[in-house]
Amino acid sequence: MPYAHITGWGMAAPEPILTNDDIAKMVDTNDAWIRERTGIRERRIARDNEFPSTLGVEASIKALTIANLRPTDVDLIICASSSPEYIFPATACLIQDQIGASKAGAFDLLAACSGFIYALNMGAQAIRSGSIKSALIVGSETLSRFINWKDRNTCILFGDGAGAFVLQASERPGGVLSAVMHSDGSGGDLLTLQGGGSRYPASETTLHDGRHYIQMDGKEVFRFATRVMASATQEALSAAGLTVDEIRWIIPHQANIRIIEAAARGLKLPMDRFIVNLERYGNTSTASIPIAMVESLEKGQIKPGDKIVMVGFGAGLTWGALAAEWTGPIPSKGHVHPEQYRAFGRLRSFVRRALRFIEGLLYRREL
Ligand SMILES: CC(C)(COP(=O)(O)OP(=O)(O)OC[C@H]1O[C@@H](n2cnc3c(N)ncnc32)[C@H](O)[C@@H]1OP(=O)(O)O)[C@@H](O)C(=O)NCCC(=O)NCCS
Numbered sequence: 334m335p336y337a338h339i340t341g342w343g344m345a346a347p348e349p350i351l352t353n354d355d356i357a358k359m360v361d362t363n364d365a366w367i368r369e370r371t372g373i374r375e376r377r378i379a380r381d382n383e384f385p386s387t388l389g390v391e392a393s394i395k396a397l398t399i400a401n402l403r404p405t406d407v408d409l410i411i412c413a414s415s416s417p418e419y420i421f422p423a424t425a426c427l428i429q430d431q432i433g434a435s436k437a438g439a440f441d442l443l444a445a446c447s448g449f450i451y452a453l454n455m456g457a458q459a460i461r462s463g464s465i466k467s468a469l470i471v472g473s474e475t476l477s478r479f480i481n482w483k484d485r486n487t488c489i490l491f492g493d494g495a496g497a498f499v500l501q502a503s504e505r506p507g508g509v510l511s512a513v514m515h516s517d518g519s520g521g522d523l524l525t526l527q528g529g530g531s532r533y534p535a536s537e538t539t540l541h542d543g544r545h546y547i548q549m550d551g552k553e554v555f556r557f558a559t560r561v562m563a564s565a566t567q568e569a570l571s572a573a574g575l576t577v578d579e580i581r582w583i584i585p586h587q588a589n590i591r592i593i594e595a596a597a598r599g600l601k602l603p604m605d606r607f608i609v610n611l612e613r614y615g616n617t618s619t620a621s622i623p624i625a626m627v628e629s630l631e632k633g634q635i636k637p638g639d640k641i642v643m644v645g646f647g648a649g650l651t652w653g654a655l656a657a658e659w660t661g662p663i664p665s666k667g668h669v670h671p672e673q674y675r676a677f678g679r680l681r682s683f684v685r686r687a688l689r690f691i692e693g694l695l696y697r698r699e700l
Pocket of ligand 1: 588
């Protein structure tokens, strides 16, 4: 059975920064309160021309470059997002088109902030089964578009960004070792984005009622999160036959420093074993774990051979953890340039649209 190795990684963050002081000009809050209760100092906010697909493409091209893998060799693209560009088509298909991944299947996965762990596990399982050889796993968000900037309970927490991993099959042991996924829909009402779905299709009433904004019972979500982070980590570890002492790094969902500190207490681990960068990005939902990992890799913290656990929770309710042995890129001959495939992707997309148009004209004449 092939192993699924993480061989490439990339991130994208919009440049505009929104600080706590900026938010204090919009709602009754202040920098000290936000830092003390969440650990967040600032977050990135997408410009008008940035979307989950554009951020996802930027992160994906970087990940494919590190993996030295052509977009045309990618078998599957899974995009986890809590703020997908449309209900359909899937953001994954927009990414597939823009990077020129001509043979890839593509779909979106919705498990809120646990989505990246779910998607990574799904991609790894497809590789382990032998049905595919490579997968691009993307977590991409422009959550700022769903924030009520008058609601101090939520507007302090979230930010925009994207992260992507490449998974590749190899006979060499390692890579994704185990994963656990959980859900509890009885807590679905604790964190919602209702407007625009089929229960509350967009209308003047949904707009008036603010259903197009994220709504959250912060205290309850906090309690749930502190309960599940340590237990999910332990479950993933025992499924992989590992103990917590063998783990070099824990990469938690970057929601709130106090939730991460509770997980550290639950696991009896010091905080320096946790990778944390939420002070600069806030909660970027599905993108938070890959962004934290990419930054940590760039600092040289995570090294080949390190055993790591990613753990997260989110709306649904959902939660999960994934244990892996870090590999790094698989050595290969020659260099591919995934960036160049963007131009190929644009051309391919244009030609396909033009052909579809001409075919449509001919078909209509035949009727
Ligand atoms: C949202 C959260 C930061 C609030 O922190 P908290 O310590 O639970 O704060 P509380 O909700 O108990 O509020 C305490 C007080 O601060 C006030 N408050 C809430 N937000 C505030 C803000 N931004 N600035 C100042 N005061 C604020 C509340 O109104 C409350 O005042 P009251 O006691 O007079 O009613 C915290 O509950 C949290 O992080 N929850 C998890 C959310 C999460 O991770 N969501 C994403 C899941 S993927």
